[in-house]
Amino acid sequence: MLSPIRIGIAGLGTVGVGVIKILRDYSNSIEIKTGRTIKIVVVSAKSREKNRDQPIDSYHWESDPVNLALRDDIDIYVELIGGEDGVAKESIEAAISNGVHVVTANKALLAMHGNKLAEASEEREVLLKFEAAVAGGIPVIKVLNEALSINKVTRVMGVMNGSCNYILTRMEESELSYESIFKEADDLGFLEADPTLDVGGIDSAHKLAILSSLAFGTNVNFSGVNVQGIEAISIDDIKHASDMGFRIKLLGVCEMTEAGLEQRVKPCLVPAGSPLGLLEGGTNMVVIETEDSGSIILQGPGAGRNPTAHAVVSDIIDIINGSKIKTFGVPYKLLKNALVSDFSVDAPYYIRLLLEDKPGALAKVTASLGKESISINRMRQYDHESSKAPVLIVTHSTSSESVEKVLKELPKTGVITQEPVALRIEELNY
């Protein structure tokens, strides 16, 4: 009989307690699938006394996660504290230096310090695993890092923040403003303590930087992600986009272009009937486009106690089963520093304007577009009661530079009564 695998867990919030519950409830199944038993040895959290739905009295207690990670009676350290720095980082570094494997759900930490942590863990010959860090219940890390490891990935895109997708789909359904639905989501507990991580696109950008590294064998480069949140999306944009056959989604996209690696998180328009367009509520979707194997689409719960805790446990099982995959797929020394692309690849754009209702106004707008070589695919002017006419333009594929320039030029025409809005239309080949 082999000795049990000894676990230390720091962070007993929703996911941490979920991990304890799964390790208890499925102990028999884990033993069958790995040939080993698992023993939770020690836990750490802010408060020892807090009421939790799983008793923790039978475990050792460490008030300092770093001390927990340095113990000599654990084989795997599970970090569920969160935060890109501070004790989460220190405790993971401590565990690695102590020769202990690490499982974490901490996307912010990996996005900011993933390269250093990969180096440290590979040098010390311990594993650093993080299936739960991206898209909760969708095993996208395993799929990219193992199943598709040899496949040449050309683009990865997805909806990776359930809270933003909830807000956008609820706005469309209720026809209420961003502010009302933001409050609703917050009241329901769907948003992070700092909600700008969600609605500002930061959380999606953390996840995208991780996927990008796995997809292209590059160093994690969070600062190279071009981020824009959903705060400026108006109910008008949602309605108009819908009217033109689109839905607005906060998409994370990374692709290797001739100009370098492009990583962007932005609200985009996608066809309403496409798999991404149909994605409702808190569900996540990741599409992996490959050179040889077409597009592989993964959909599932993006968050929640059980899906996330199961992802953590699947990493523990992989470690027990002797996984030898490197942190980001290739040895850290071989991760490349991708040239960061300054501009987005060409795409069609949706442009919304509020026009003075007077002769020649539209001519000035179209002249402005023409000057930047932006050609119009579809245009709609809506019925209006006031003296201001809402105008929607769907362009043919054009450069992001041209769109940026025209957004600066349009107000100078004197016929625009509001800051113009431009959203990228993401072209999907599935």
Next chain:
Amino acid sequence: MLSPIRIGIAGLGTVGVGVIKILRDYSNSIEIKTGRTIKIVVVSAKSREKNRDQPIDSYHWESDPVNLALRDDIDIYVELIGGEDGVAKESIEAAISNGVHVVTANKALLAMHGNKLAEASEEREVLLKFEAAVAGGIPVIKVLNEALSINKVTRVMGVMNGSCNYILTRMEESELSYESIFKEADDLGFLEADPTLDVGGIDSAHKLAILSSLAFGTNVNFSGVNVQGIEAISIDDIKHASDMGFRIKLLGVCEMTEAGLEQRVKPCLVPAGSPLGLLEGGTNMVVIETEDSGSIILQGPGAGRNPTAHAVVSDIIDIINGSKIKTFGVPYKLLKNALVSDFSVDAPYYIRLLLEDKPGALAKVTASLGKESISINRMRQYDHESSKAPVLIVTHSTSSESVEKVLKELPKTGVITQEPVALRIEELNY
């Protein structure tokens, strides 16, 4: 420097040649990801001289795959011959007895002899891997066997035969008969040499039996799959289903019910706007429903040289990386023999009748349904020029027994002018 991993490949059809190409084109990437080089040592096929787009002169040649599998200079045997018996089976057994790992894409063989092969390989402590056997480019074996191994799966369903899905979607699009589109698919080379494997549902049933074992930890039980093909699907059914908001798909479904394990492959109606309903052409989709992690949907190419060959290569890489997962997730001795459920779980049904256009006819039909306690959700009688009225009925959820009985009773009413058609409507919670 570690010695190369030595490969023997039997079967140099589309997929076999694809595997050679990928092992050549991606040799650098494989070395980076595994720390080992791969060397193809020996190949076998029906004809040595056949023109192939990859030269094979530099490899040893064995005309008998069994001799290839018994060589002492290979570490992994890749079986791509196909067929549920004969030399494919003999050569795999030979490789296992020779202490050589096996990678195969042979679903028929695994469906028929998977239990014995799992036993043999586990006893001999070699790996038997088969990612390419189910849904080509979708890594569903890895997802079920590793990512979700601890998750309690409640139901797995999917479209796992691209040829059938091509036929059904093309029929709807073209409004042509099954016979015409069958011929078209055959001319395009989309069908197996024996097309009844595709359109008769056998190929889907092979795949379902494998997924079922992985999902529920049960012995592979192909003979327990209730199979019905798409040969009897008429263009009328496709049109009428569409008219009621559904699409017809050949679905493989396995679920653990109170009455035992149910495995069925049948043409079913699914909501036209659901992910399964929207699936076009040769694409495959597998939905894994779990107790704790909701529904996880995987979509991708179901066949084709490159996706399938990549799946084979991903198994080779897993073997090199020291995978220790058991063939069907749990040690073969612990695989259960599931009680096979005799009846399908209740569902709504679509029933199509051709009715004599005379007073009281519909009353006789509804009385017949009522006698079996089948209640009607929606009914439509179509405009008709002849004396026969097409009638469609969508029932509330009912038992498969009741439907079978009513199908026998209806002709006895004397008002039905054609064999009635009943198709299950699959209820989806996503």
